[in-house]
Amino acid sequence: MELFARNFKFSSLFLSSSVILSVICTSEVPRPRGVSLSRASLYNPERNFLCFDNSKTIPFVQVNDDYCDCPDGSDEPGTSACPHGIFHCTNAGHKPMNLASSRVNDGVCDCCDGSDEYARNTITCPNICMQLGRHAREEAQRMAELVKAGKHLKAELSQRGMQLKEEKKEKLVVLEKNKEEAERVKQEKQQIKDELEAAENKALEIYRKMEDEEKKRKAEAEAAKNREEATETFVKFDSNQDGFVEISELQTRQTFDKDKNGEVSVEEARYFLNNEDAIDLEKFVTDAWPNIKPYLMMDAGLFKPPVTQEESPSEADDLQGDEADEEEAPQDEEEPDEGEDEPEQPEEAVEEPAPLPYDDETQKLVDRATFARNEFADAERAVRDIEAEINNIQDYLEKDFGPEEEFASLQGECFDYSDHEYIYKLCPFEKTTQLPKSGSMETRLGSWGRWDGPEDNKYESMLYDKGQSCWNGPQRSSKVKVVCGVTNEVTSVTEPNRCEYLFEFVTPAACREIASDVDDLHDEL
Ligand code: MAN
8 A cells, every 4th residue: 555655656746757766956055955064965866864863764766756655744845745754955045944844845935946846837936045144145245244333332331330339239228227227216316206195195185084074065155055045045936944945845936947937846846856756944945946947047147058059050050061960969969858947056166275374394395396207207218218218228128130231221211113103112121102293192102021032032022011901992002122323222123913012222332242043054165
């Protein structure tokens, strides 16, 4: 079966093209199609072929016969017969390349020398390696010159960065010392304050007692006055002098016509009697008087009930549109009684007694304690300020500004980029933002997250994440591609996915020697 399959494929290939066992071609070293120069010696037409994984030895004619013999695909470097095969294009004049062998003769030009599409029944691939190579070399040359120019600037940046770091470290030592001293002063001030406050408290105790007594006396006088007024009113209202004020006795007084319909109803009168039909003096003082007093005061013009919206429609009408909506007052919040104008209890004017003037000695103690309190507050603030500065420096020292501190001096600076719609801002190690040209609200596209480049150079890319949330979407985030240049500048900003931004930032800090492909190139030329 295997033989049949091989023969079938073999003969069809033989008939259709000149590929079988083609010993190629583009370079002077003869080797089967798809084999790199470095592996050419493993394919010797004079010997049997040993699969690279040593699993089999096959006659050399079976190499590139479009039938897969070796499990590792090594017998079919130039066909797509093996699922794991690798096809090598020499790409003379440009960079050599390895392809998955499934891409051989698949109708797509992968190799710039066109060697992967040799069947030519679907597509003809021209050899464009020379052009590409020239372009790549020019680009490499340009980069090399840029790196050369940028490296001097980078050295200066590094020097500044290292100096900054040293200064910060020195500052930290000084601050730690200052903090110790500030804490000592704070403790001292606290002790003084506590002592002086104790003396102040002691001296003030007698005044506080006097003030409390004065307050109590006033409150009692107030209560007595209130009771007297209530009693007088009780006597006045109890027209039949039976020792009770009854509903009928209140009904004769217009003051209690709450709904102003010309008569005092039983319900209205009962309201003032705290829902009873008749009450004696004691209950009158405690339960009815608080209801009655505001109405009597209102009658006497001593205070006005609060004006409700219903009563002043003009004012309510003044509020227009949204404003009126916003201002909509919650109605019936407390009083469910159909908007009748219920006067609130007048606030008892419990006057705070004026503080008693201190004697000279006490005043001196109070002044000293006040001074000590202020001094302690200052000392406390001084410790807090130093701690904040220490935290700032520690944050700085924890940041990764590159292996030679070359990115350090970018911290604290911001770089703008303007397109037709927005002004973007990159503040390295802090944030990225977007400001619409037609508005004034800045949107945060991300806060400094981390270096995010590939393993061999993580300093190629920065991540700023946890920005403002996208409407109906995730939080905004930005990547900053950091490339070598002789200036510090944002050269482009795009939004490849909604709310994911890509900045390109050039800076001398990113200039580093590029590992060249020259050796590879020489190998194949
Ligand atoms: C704003 C900008 C855009 C973003 C949309 C998402 O218009 O931040 O960049 O795509 O919001 O709604």
